[in-house]
Amino acid sequence: MNSALKELLDLLDLERIELDIFRGRSPEERIQRVFGGQVAAQALVAAGRTVPDDRMVHSLHAYFIRPGDPAIPIVYNVERVRDGRSFTTRRVTAIQHGKVIFSLSASFHISEEGVGHQAALMPRVPEPETLPTFQERMRTVVGDEPMWRDWLSKPRPVDARYVNALPWEAQRDPSLVTTENHVWFRYDAELPDDPLLHVVLAAYASDFTLVDTVLLAHGLAWGSSDVTGASLDHAMWFHRPFRADEWILYSQESPWSGGARGLARGQMFTASGDLAVSVVQECMIRVNKDVTKP
Incomplete structure (x- = not known):
């Protein structure tokens, strides 16, 4: 650990x-x-x-x-x-x-026992082990700048593997702009068999990339002088037991933005394709039109 x-x-x-x-x-x-x-x-x-x-x-x-x-x-x-x-x-x-x-x-x-169904199918995406880590992806974006180098060298509690573009990549290349955002994540250590702990850790990870999904739809990225944002509200539904120390696919989309707000929805699937968690978040996104993009 x-x-x-x-x-x-x-x-x-x-x-x-x-x-x-x-x-x-x-x-x-x-x-x-x-x-x-x-x-x-x-x-x-x-x-x-x-x-x-x-x-x-x-x-x-x-x-x-x-x-x-x-x-x-x-x-x-x-x-x-x-x-x-x-x-x-x-x-x-x-x-x-x-x-x-x-x-x-x-x-x-x-x-309790009850009727059950699952309409949502897990998207077909590359396996997490075939994808670079978040740190590896970011190093290709920021290069060897000392400020970023120190930040990326620090250990992270969550191992996140992005299937599609990072916001900074989409900001540089408009062809990568998308309303979808698929991220594999897991806590890379064997955790205790406490169901509440695994739910709590999923709640922690759920806030990392939802606002990013709204930014991706517009080719915006954190760190730009023209962008400010924050989470406004957050809702989660936990459908079945899961383990946060095993790979989870966080499949996200942004169906709408406007009026300085954006909406993002997410579904967390186990590696076997079971829908474990549903998430919805509204965020604030403000863009200063007077600032020229790099």
Whole structure:
């Protein structure tokens, strides 16, 4: 297990400071704001720690309200909305500087038998082992610039393999612009057999590339002086058990953008083709038309 994954697992092990109140921290990096996937994952951990072990999360709905400050801890307050015979509902608010920065509602369900079908088919894409890592792809984009070299040399908790273009590649080559974005990912270490942990890690990874999918549709990329963006809201449905330490195909598309907002949808498939998770996110995308693209 590399140091980045170990640190992520430590970040997800929240401190309980009172009944239904938890405290989480951020990585020791002075970035502009806390990564949205981290806040969503920590909030889901907080909710899950107030729910009986026989109930697994089947859906979450969340809003990103204010940027998180990575320099101070985040306090998570859990409200026990309902404890039913088969469903349990929790509401979580994340607080910094006395203000709510994020809110999440999650529903948990006991294991039950029922009818089943799957209309979605996993796209036919290259196997993950045949694709370069994210770091290898980025090195072909940024070359040997010292700032990027140091960033790319750091270990990452998630091994991500992009099937199609990175946003920076599509920005340089308009023929690569697309409304689809397929990414294989896994946590490259054997993880404990804790179902909630694997769900939480999928929630963490789900926020990495959804906004990228909207950017890809317009040949835009992060780091450009004319582009700013942020996640606005996020919804996930968990359909069946899966392991985050095995390859998952995150198949994403952006059906719409306009009015400084964009919508992205995603489906996570196991390597065997089973649909495990559905995701929808709306994001903010602002483009400064006065800045000339490189």
